[in-house]
Amino acid sequence: MKVRVKFTKTGPVKFIGHLDVMRYFQKALRRADFSMKLTEGFSPHPVMSFAAPLALGDTSECEYMDVELLSVTHSDRMRDELNAVMAEGIEVLSVRLLPEGAKNAMSSTAVIDSRVRFRQGMEPFGRIPGYPDREAFFSGINDFLLSDEVTIVKTGKKGEIRKNVKPFIRSWISETDAFFLSADVRETFVNPKHILQAYASSLELDLDPLSLTSHRVELYTEIDGSMITLEDVGQVF
Amino acid sequence: MRTCALSEDILLTVEKPARYIGGEIGSIDPAAGADVRFCMCFPDVYEVGMSHLGIQILYDHLNHMPGVSCERVYSPWTDLDRIMRERKIPLFALESQRPVKDFDFLGITLQYEMCYTNILQILDLSGIPLAAADRSLDDPVVIGGGPCTYNPEPIAEFFDLFYIGEGETRYAALIALYRTCRSQGKSREEFIREAGKLPGIYAPGLYEPMYHDDGTFREMRPLYDDVPRMIRKEIVRDLSGVQYIEHPIIPFIQTIQDRVTLEVMRGCIRGCRFCQAGQVYKPVRERDIGYLKRAADTLLKNTGYDEITLSSLSSSDYSGLAEIVNYLIDHYKEKGVNISLPSLRIDAFSLDVMSQVQDIKKSSLTFAPEAGTQRMRNVINKGLTEDDIFRGSAAAFEGGWNKVKLYFMLGLPGETEEDMRGIAELADAVADLYFDTVPKEKRQGKPQITASSSFFIPKPFTALQWARMYPKEEYLRRAHLVKDAVRAAHHTKCIRYMYHEADVAIIEGVLARGDRKLSAVIRKVYEAGGIYDAWREHYCDERWMKAFSDCGIDPGFYIYRERPLDEVFPWDHLDAGVTKEYLIREWKQAMRAAVTPNCREACAGCGAASFGCGVCPGAAC
Structure with a gap:
């Protein structure tokens, strides 16, 4: 049987990379004494799947991990058992049982809601010449995103890739000090930081990519035409 | 939520920022009130330092003492080192993220000679004067421990104290003395003078090295009458009588030894003539098999590691090896826990074990x-x-x-x-x-x-x-x-x-048997930018050679001559448990290519029997 664990990643642990979070959970599951199904062979390891990797330095309140277990008790009890062995900043929010045949967290993620803001002490307002004030900057995003094309520039292994991501933007909110984006990530991974950078360069402003931080709010999958959270795919037990 | 000493832009720029954030499972919450704060340092990069069992043992030991808190610090990697110097960021301990300089003690483990320049990096980045003589009451007491303290002279200038031997025995007394001295308003010098009288504690500043005209060592002269002439190493007599670590720190990132380490015994019966560990950790003391089983259960449960290693200088000589290995296989193989057995003699038993676990x-x-x-x-x-x-x-x-x-x-x-x-x-x-x-x-x-x-x-x-x-x-x-x-x-x-590499071996050789004059050389190398000398890509032979010539010191003096048997060594005032007479006998045996039986076959009369424990004849425990 497969359970889905929803957890947060906030505070200093945001500087732990994706692979290390996977290793962390391998040990945490053992500490919590969960009976895991192990792979065969000389180095047996638990069967785990993580949803879309979070960039180093970004935070989240909706990380997901699927793991195959041999037995389960109760959702709340297992959540509490995991929380008893967690490090600061990683809090387990729920443990749910996945229905037979459910797609894993990695492949089923369709939509990511996230919020981008400037890191503390790295806001350009009043610091970098040419920038409007904070409110004007964020409210200006509306006009930028209303156009038919929103071209972002990604630097990948093959050099610069330009892509119109407008079709994948489901909704956005320009907040007083942040930018909230709901994006469809099935065809291409839409990084809200790239959109802010594209916006800044449309204003001919330099934007240090390190100055932005993204906070994931929720992940959704599409089932029978409607978007439900990855958490809700599983059932309380 | 804890906050980091380093700003986010720095953490995002440096390699493996998780080296610097602390907060690992098993690390202490520094908020709890402690009147004595100890910072334990391994002067190399995090992944190396975190793999060291000794620090985990002392960390646990010190944090169990009432009113004492122990934190950790490792050498910042070269990328962060540069940033910290540029922006004048003081070196901080991982747990509280507070400056090292604010601690009462800075303990530095000395595992290999090539980390000596990193000691200066740690002191310098912390804002602690490099020379012990230049420190004030506001600076931590800098104390060294570990194998290199068996000749600490080349780095003596940088340390207030050295702890000779196993750390479990005297830290309580040292910290009690520190409290008393502080409450009585005593000076730093007065505390160090008193500490130098504690068993196992060597305060190098209380001694003056004397040399012959030809540069060879004459004697280590105590500056005061009440300072001991000899400092005898400390050992734990009954290893099953001390609590083993229950909650080791589990690093977030992969380290060199990323597994449960179970120390089955200390010392080695073998007496290999090149091996320092084999002599200075004498006598062989085994841990009770029941103790080890309980410790293994606790450690695997508390850490969640899927690998356990049995640690000692020669695991095949642990008398209960088959029993503990079979216990681990029977109880943990099903759970996917791997068992690793370093320092094993290859024979039918070990091959059978290895075929089961590897x-x-x-x-x-x-x-x-x-x-x-x-x-x-x-x-x-x-x-x-x-x-x-x-x-x-x-x-x-x-x-x-x-x-x-x-x-x-x-x-x-x-x-x-x-x-x-x-x-x-x-x-x-x-x-x-x-x-x-x-x-x-x-x-x-x-x-x-x-x-x-x-x-x-x-x-x-x-x-x-x-x-x-x-x-x-x-x-x-x-x-x-x-x-x-x-x-x-x-x-x-x-x-x-x-x-x-041959060039590093030569420097290591000089430092291993060097004297106090070498402090100046190490300082020069550091001032010329030398850190991470244990890392090939950062070692620079020219830097060392220039430092020797700038200081007017011939490195060849320390290594290119076979020393006469009557030469006094800069470490002769330290008592590692084995007598010089025994070592001379062994040297002569070596020259005759004659073998000496191991401790279990026959006692070679090395002197370690005076501890009255372990494998030695007439041992009480």
């Missing part, structure tokens, strides 16, 4: 003959015979292994070209054995024999502490001679030969 196709077997001929192995008292190696290899080949690693040393006393060629010949004979042992239809390709050699470095408190070293060119000549012999070997295609 993937034969991927793993290799390691032998440490240390020398190529039996004569040379007798010189160094390495009990392993050619027969042992052949029998072990044959059994291994039959068991399905085809990778064998062989470790050697070059430059041992009295080494002849025959001994050097012997390395290639031994490797060749092992390869030959594969073709003899494994029938054609069962062979999985050819055997892969890896022979590697390091250059022998004489260390204090070993039987070979009188031996000389050789210039770099001579070392390279010897390595090339072996290389040529490997090339000419019958099975040359099955043998890979590697040798260590």
Whole structure:
């Protein structure tokens, strides 16, 4: 049987990379004494799947991990058992049982809601010449995103890739000090930081990519035409 | 939520920022009130330092003391080092992220000589004066421990105190003394003077080294009448009587030793004449089997690791090895826990164990003959015979292994070209054995024999502490001679030969048996930008050579002469438990290529029996 664990990643642990979070959970599951199904062979390891990797330095309140277990008790009890062995900043929010045949967290993620803001002490307002004030900057995003094309520039292994991501933007909110984006990530991974950078360069402003931080709010999958959270795919037990 | 000492832009710029954030499972919450704050340092990068068992033991030990909190610090990697200097960011401890300078104690473990410049990096980045003599009451008491304290003279200038021996015994007394001195408003000097009287504590500033005109050491003169002339090492007499770590710190990032480490015993019965650990950790003291089983259960449960390693200098000599290994297999194999057994002699038992816990196709077997001929192995008292190696290899080949690693040393006393060629010949004979042992239809390709050699470095408190070293060119000549012999070997295609760097060996040799005059050299190297000398890519031979010449010190003086038996050594005021008379006997035995039986076969009268414990005759526990 497969359970889905929803957890947060906030505070200093945001500087732990994706692979290390996977290793962390391998040990945490053992500490919590969960009976895991192990792979065969000389180095047996638990069967785990993580949803879309979070960039180093970004935070989240909706990380997901699927793991195959041999037995389960109760959702709340297992959540509490995991929380008893967690490090600061990683809090387990729920443990749910996945229905037979459910797609894993990695492949089923369709939509990511996230919020981008400037890191503390790295806001350009009043610091970098040419920038409007904070409110004007964020409210200006509306006009930028209303156009038919929103071209972002990604630097990948093959050099610069330009892509119109407008079709994948489901909704956005320009907040007083942040930018909230709901994006469809099935065809291409839409990084809200790239959109802010594209916006800044449309204003001919330099934007240090390190100055932005993204906070994931929720992940959704599409089932029978409607978007439900990855958490809700599983059932309380 | 904890906040980091480093700003986000720095953490996002440096390699592996998780090195600097703390907060690992098993690390303490520094918020709890403590009146004495200890910062424990391993002066190398996080992944190396976090792999060290000793610090985990002391961290646990100190944090169990009422009113004491212990935190950790490691060397910032070169990328962060540069940023910290540029932006004048003080070095901080991982747990509280507070400056190291604000602590009461800074404990630095001294595991290898090539980390000495990193000690200065730690002090400098912390804003602590490099020289102990320049420190004030506001600075932490800087105390060193670990194997290099058996000759701490080259770094004596930088330390207030050295702890000689095993840390579990005297820290409580030292901290109690510190509290008393603080409450009585005593000065830093007064505290250090009192601390220097505690057993096992060496306060180098209370002694003045005296030299002969030719530069050799004359005596270590105490500056005051009440300062002990000899400082005797501390040991834990009953290892089953001290609590083992229950909640080791589990790093977020992968470290060198990323597993549960269970220390089964301390010391070694073998008495290899080149080995410092074998002498200074005497006598052999085993942990009770029941203790180990309980500790293994607790550690695996509390950490969630899927691997456990049994640690000691020679695990095969632990008398309950079969029982503890079988216990671990019976209880944990099903749960996917891997068991690793370093420092194991290769025999039927160990091969059986390894075939159960390892993937034969991927793993290799390691032998440490240390020398190529039996004569040379007798010189160094390495009990392993050619027969042992052949029998072990044959059994291994039959068991399905085809990778064998062989470790050697070059430059041992009295080494002849025959001994050097012997390395290639031994490797060749092992390869030959594969073709003899494994029938054609069962062979999985050819055997892969890896022979590697390091250059022998004489260390204090070993039987070979009188031996000389050789210039770099001579070392390279010897390595090339072996290389040529490997090339000419019958099975040359099955043998890979590697040798260590010769220039680093020379510096390590100088520091290992050096005196207090070398503090100036180490400081010069550091001031010229030298850190991470233990890392090949950061080691710079010219920097060291220039520092020697700037200080007017000839490094050859320390290493290129065989020292006379009546020479006084800069470490003779330290008592490691083994007497100089015994070491002289052993040196003479070595010169005759005569073997000395191990501690279980016969007592060699080394002096460690005076501790009254362990394997020694007449031991009380």
